[in-house]
Amino acid sequence: xxxxxIGVGLIGGSFALALRRAGRVAKVIGVGRSAAxxxxxxxxxxxxxxxxxxxxxxxHADVVLVATPVGQMGRVFAEIAPYLPPHxxxxxxxxxxxxxxxxxxxxxxxxxxxxxxxxPIAGSDLSGAAAAQxxxxxNRRIVVTPLPETRPDAALLVRELWxxxxxxxxxxxxxxxxxxxxxxxxxxxxxxxxxxxxxVAKADAARCFDFAATGFRDFTRIAGSHPEMWRDxxxxxxxxxxxxxxxxxxxxxxxxxxxxxGDAEAMTTRFERARAARQQWQQHFNRGNA
Amino acid sequence: xxxxxIGVGLIGGSFALALRRAGRVAKVIGVGRSAAxxxxxxxxxxxxxxxxxxxxxxxHADVVLVATPVGQMGRVFAEIAPYLPPHxxxxxxxxxxxxxxxxxxxxxxxxxxxxxxxxPIAGSDLSGAAAAQxxxxxNRRIVVTPLPETRPDAALLVRELWxxxxxxxxxxxxxxxxxxxxxxxxxxxxxxxxxxxxxVAKADAARCFDFAATGFRDFTRIAGSHPEMWRDxxxxxxxxxxxxxxxxxxxxxxxxxxxxxGDAEAMTTRFERARAARQQWQQHFNRGNA
Numbered sequence: 001x002x003x004x005x006i007g008v009g010l011i012g013g014s015f016a017l018a019l020r021r022a023g024r025v026a027k028v029i030g031v032g033r034s035a036a037x038x039x040x041x042x043x044x045x046x047x048x049x050x051x052x053x054x055x056x057x058x059x060h061a062d063v064v065l066v067a068t069p070v071g072q073m074g075r076v077f078a079e080i081a082p083y084l085p086p087h088x089x090x091x092x093x094x095x096x097x098x099x100x101x102x103x104x105x106x107x108x109x110x111x112x113x114x115x116x117x118x119x120p121i122a123g124s125d126l127s128g129a130a131a132a133q134x135x136x137x138x139n140r141r142i143v144v145t146p147l148p149e150t151r152p153d154a155a156l157l158v159r160e161l162w163x164x165x166x167x168x169x170x171x172x173x174x175x176x177x178x179x180x181x182x183x184x185x186x187x188x189x190x191x192x193x194x195x196x197x198x199x200v201a202k203a204d205a206a207r208c209f210d211f212a213a214t215g216f217r218d219f220t221r222i223a224g225s226h227p228e229m230w231r232d233x234x235x236x237x238x239x240x241x242x243x244x245x246x247x248x249x250x251x252x253x254x255x256x257x258x259x260x261x262g263d264a265e266a267m268t269t270r271f272e273r274a275r276a277a278r279q280q281w282q283q284h285f286n287r288g289n290a
Numbered sequence: 291x292x293x294x295x296i297g298v299g300l301i302g303g304s305f306a307l308a309l310r311r312a313g314r315v316a317k318v319i320g321v322g323r324s325a326a327x328x329x330x331x332x333x334x335x336x337x338x339x340x341x342x343x344x345x346x347x348x349x350h351a352d353v354v355l356v357a358t359p360v361g362q363m364g365r366v367f368a369e370i371a372p373y374l375p376p377h378x379x380x381x382x383x384x385x386x387x388x389x390x391x392x393x394x395x396x397x398x399x400x401x402x403x404x405x406x407x408x409x410p411i412a413g414s415d416l417s418g419a420a421a422a423q424x425x426x427x428x429n430r431r432i433v434v435t436p437l438p439e440t441r442p443d444a445a446l447l448v449r450e451l452w453x454x455x456x457x458x459x460x461x462x463x464x465x466x467x468x469x470x471x472x473x474x475x476x477x478x479x480x481x482x483x484x485x486x487x488x489x490v491a492k493a494d495a496a497r498c499f500d501f502a503a504t505g506f507r508d509f510t511r512i513a514g515s516h517p518e519m520w521r522d523x524x525x526x527x528x529x530x531x532x533x534x535x536x537x538x539x540x541x542x543x544x545x546x547x548x549x550x551x552g553d554a555e556a557m558t559t560r561f562e563r564a565r566a567a568r569q570q571w572q573q574h575f576n577r578g579n580a
Binding site: 121141143172176179180181183184185187188189190191192193194195196197198199200201202204205207208209210211212213215216217218219220221222223224225226227228230231234235238241242244245247248249250251252253255256259260262264267268270271272273274275277278279280281282284285 | 411431433462466469470471473474475477478479480481482483484485486487488489490491492494495497498499500501502503505506507508509510511512513514515516517518520521524525528531532534535537538539540541542543545546549550552554557558560561562563564565567568569570571572574575
């Protein structure tokens with residue numbers, strides 16, 4: 001099996017390493033814009049061959065993983081569209097899915113049967129081929145969001161490949177995926193950025209930061225995330241994110257009203273409900289990661 | 291020196307232990323409603339004597355630390371008011387200060403020269419006398435908020451006692467204190483509770499929690515805090531908290547508008563500003579806790 005990885009970084013490189021170790025690929029071709037990064041990937045044994053032409057590389061591919069930022073995927077899909085072998089399966093590693101599906105529909109209309117959008121839940125601050133690592137996907141979650149047009153055997157192959165990487169594979173629609181991640185990931189990033197940005201504007205900002213402690217540290221950790229990456233995710237998942245944001249603002253407005261009214265009972269109910277859910281989640285999370 | 295600790299738990303008990311080790315107290319009398327807790331405190335060497343009557347205990351006190359929840363402080367101040375020796379210094383361990391000042395003004399009007407409100411920044415999930423520990427205040431911050439009426443020697447004594455506990459003492463007004471902690475502590479707790487409570491209400495709550503990962507874990511950790519305690523803090527510091535909440539809601543509304551408009555530049559500026567401030571804070575925090 002020949003695998004083409006377009007965008008040889010943490011996600012794409014670790015996928016290649018895991019599949020090679022699992023004996024699932026005979027040849028890996030890496031495509032990217034940085035010659036230095038591709039050379040490093042060859043030296044590290046992440047890929048067998050480097051190519052600067054996605055069009056050229058996919059001609060003999062059995063599977064193509066597009067692991068670039070989502071913002072570059074439209075260009076990549078358009079470039080490979082004329083050259084994809086009919087049997088070739090195309091998947092991706094983007095963290096939003098409705099927008100990737102739209103790009104596939106727009107640029108790969110004749111190849112939708114081979115398209116299997118996917119989101120590996122495995123983040124890191126590291127990037128580049130040197131960040132690729134064995135074991136990145138061990139016990140991690142992968143969400144696949146096949147299209148109605150996707151061939152069953154294509155969806156099955158992508159599931160099997162991720163399972164061979166050690167990952168647990170889940171399937172849902174792109175819309176369901178985007179709603180879930182707007183809720184548990186994209187919205188908290190937005191809130192953390194907005195919260196810290198509110199402090200920056202304050203007259204007593206220096207004194208505030210001076211007294212911020214461990215609660216602040218944990219609550220704001222994700223405000224240290226990559227600004228452009230999260231801007232792109234927020235914009236890519238705008239519709240779902242606005243739904244979550246509005247729901248949160250409604251809760252916050254209700255809580256504000258309870259605070260103004262001194263409604264201790266309503267506040268207690270709300271805080272207890274949140275704490276109970278958080279504690280239950282923590283136990284569930286600990287078990288899942290034990 | 292005779293120290294009376296009213297409310298022998300983590301805060302009050304650890305204060306007594308630290309002062310005894312520093313050789314600053316000859317006798318510690320503990321006051322509380324739970325006979326079992328007081329007996330445990332005597333057994334553990336946290337206090338020398340137990341008393342169920344705050345009025346009786348303070349008759350020969352040099353320093354009184356009121357370390358009960360803020361909600362009980364009015365009753366305590368009223369009870370001890372007729373029995374406080376003129377030279378006796380009264381301090382507290384409450385995490386809000388304007389409300390404690392108001393209670394002191396209301397219940398200890400003849401004793402304001404001896405009043406030194408304080409907030410030791412040393413939290414824990416533990417409670418009761420058994421939670422008292424040596425070293426709790428090592429290198430921790432204490433904010434004292436003396437009144438205009440406070441005698442300089444009373445304020446100095448409280449500063450010295452906390453320094454003898456190993457703490458770093460800062461002074462500001464009660465209003466400044468409450469604004470700072472509304473910003474860096476009370477508001478994030480409110481936001482974390484509101485965020486988790488918003489998820490609980492969702493139709494796909496179970497699936498959302500299922501895919502929540504480490505970003506969610508850290509962002510929501512403080513939503514696992516004690517509901518009644520945080521309800522009381524929010525209500526006690528309502529005015530300052532509403533100011534911070536409104537500022538946050540304004541930022542969030544602006545960010546929402548940028549998202550709707552697809553204003554990538556404004557979002558990038560905002561996220562970069564937040565990340566830079568967060569990173570600078572983290573370095574500062576790491577140095578302060580090294």
